[in-house]
Amino acid sequence: MSIQSSAPSKRPVVVYGASGYTGRLVCEYLREFGIPFIAAGRSEQRLKDALASNVPGVETADYEVAVVEHTVEALTELFTGAQVVLNTVGPFSQYGPEVVQACLAAGTHYTDTTGEQDWLITCEEQYGAHFAAAGLLLAPGIAQMYTTGEIAAQICLEQPGLDTLDIAVFWGGSPTIASTRTILVNAATSVAHYLEQNSYVPFDPTQGLVPLVVPGQHELAQSLPWGGTSHPVWFKRDPRVATCKAQGGVFNAALMNGVPQIVAGALEATKDMDAEQRDEALTATAAQVMNQMPPRENPRLNKSLDSVHASGPLGRAHCVIHGNQNYKQTGLLQAFAAYSLLQQPPLRVGFASGCQAFGHRELLGQLRAFGLVAEPVVTRQAG
Numbered sequence: 001m002s003i004q005s006s007a008p009s010k011r012p013v014v015v016y017g018a019s020g021y022t023g024r025l026v027c028e029y030l031r032e033f034g035i036p037f038i039a040a041g042r043s044e045q046r047l048k049d050a051l052a053s054n055v056p057g058v059e060t061a062d063y064e065v066a067v068v069e070h071t072v073e074a075l076t077e078l079f080t081g082a083q084v085v086l087n088t089v090g091p092f093s094q095y096g097p098e099v100v101q102a103c104l105a106a107g108t109h110y111t112d113t114t115g116e117q118d119w120l121i122t123c124e125e126q127y128g129a130h131f132a133a134a135g136l137l138l139a140p141g142i143a144q145m146y147t148t149g150e151i152a153a154q155i156c157l158e159q160p161g162l163d164t165l166d167i168a169v170f171w172g173g174s175p176t177i178a179s180t181r182t183i184l185v186n187a188a189t190s191v192a193h194y195l196e197q198n199s200y201v202p203f204d205p206t207q208g209l210v211p212l213v214v215p216g217q218h219e220l221a222q223s224l225p226w227g228g229t230s231h232p233v234w235f236k237r238d239p240r241v242a243t244c245k246a247q248g249g250v251f252n253a254a255l256m257n258g259v260p261q262i263v264a265g266a267l268e269a270t271k272d273m274d275a276e277q278r279d280e281a282l283t284a285t286a287a288q289v290m291n292q293m294p295p296r297e298n299p300r301l302n303k304s305l306d307s308v309h310a311s312g313p314l315g316r317a318h319c320v321i322h323g324n325q326n327y328k329q330t331g332l333l334q335a336f337a338a339y340s341l342l343q344q345p346p347l348r349v350g351f352a353s354g355c356q357a358f359g360h361r362e363l364l365g366q367l368r369a370f371g372l373v374a375e376p377v378v379t380r381q382a383g
């Protein structure tokens with residue numbers, strides 16, 4: 001089966017950054033959904049190599065490779081005639097604006113894989129109304145971090161009368177090159193917020209590691225605000241929720257113990273630099289932490305845990321989603337977003353989360369169908 005574009009001459013979906021670890025996985029799942037796509041990026045060789053070596057079954061996919069310059073003009077030309085752009089070129093606060101502007105100019109839906117809170121706020125404030133007016137979806141952050149946790153939160157909120165979300169997001173495995181760079185750039189250039197009574201409140205930057213009780217293990221897990229996460233931004237637009245705080249990190253305690261020192265050292269070393277120098281220095285620091293493509297994920301090693309305690313004056317709910325292969329979850333969620341958008345409009349146009357655009361039960365169903373998460377564990381107390 002193949003989903004056809006309304007303009008048959010053009011493949012309907014563009015994966016921008018298809019040579020990257022996440023982009024390849026998006027291509028893998030687009031193939032499984034039978035969607036023709038354009039694998040776009042800055043290097044023809046890297047794109048061809050990545051698709052040939054890292055996308056199982058690519059010989060049966062309907063795709064082409066496109067090399068494009070990272071400018072609004074070149075991206076607009078590439079996107080024109082397509083319907084959906086799936087962007088995996090991060091850090092998005094740095095590289096996202098050109099892609100979003102090109103989508104608006106070309107009239108395509110936009111999704112990306114960000115977990116950067118400041119980029120979500122920029123998308124909502126600067127571009128959301130323009131996308132809504134054009135009847136287009138602007139959905140940054142359709143990715144394991146933080147859509148899977150959002151699904152858990154939405155399951156809790158199926159019970160009326162809950163207004164506070166306490167969220168923990170953990171994963172096992174190694175971050176990719178761009179993920180490492182994104183964590184550092186984000187820490188250096190933006191403030192992490194949580195939501196308290198519908199207003200953003202900055203985390204105390206000196207807070208450091210906080211041990212959390214997380215389901216499924218006896219040992220406490222070390223957590224950080226992790227840039228504030230996407231949840232406070234998404235739930236600021238939800239009339240059911242007034243307060244939302246998320247923390248998390250990686251299960252690897254040694255790595256977590258090292259993160260505050262790495263970030264503090266990078267901040268100190270770059271504090272007097274201009275934006276360009278700082279970017280170079282942070283890229284170099286990130287490369288010292290991670291300079292190679294991690295191996296293909298293994299469900300026995302690469303695990304995810306999303307736990308949400310929701311509470312209200314007289315009720316409580318707790319939802320835990322144990323999953324595996326975080327980057328595969330991201331690839332699947334992105335591909336399903338495209339599959340859905342090619343067939344029907346999203347539930348909400350303009351700025352929206354994955355759950356707001358496609359429905360949390362539907363996204364959970366996809367993750368379950370592909371074996372990437374277990375059935376959520378839900379406990380409730382209604383007053």
Ligand SMILES: NC(=O)c1ccc[n+]([C@@H]2O[C@H](COP(=O)([O-])OP(=O)(O)OC[C@H]3O[C@@H](n4cnc5c(N)ncnc54)[C@H](OP(=O)(O)O)[C@@H]3O)[C@@H](O)[C@H]2O)c1
Nearest residue numbers: 017019020021022089090114115143144145176178179182
């Ligand atoms: N929230 C989540 O759960 C989640 C999950 C997955 C990924 N992410 C985010 O998604 C982003 C991508 O991650 P990844 O794992 O795919 O990283 P990656 O393997 O390092 O891939 C990065 C991609 O971006 C391209 N790129 C980098 N700089 C570029 C530039 N200046 N112009 C054009 N293209 C450029 C790379 O192209 P070349 O091959 O030519 O270098 C590559 O295709 C990161 O920001 C990461 O944090 C988030």
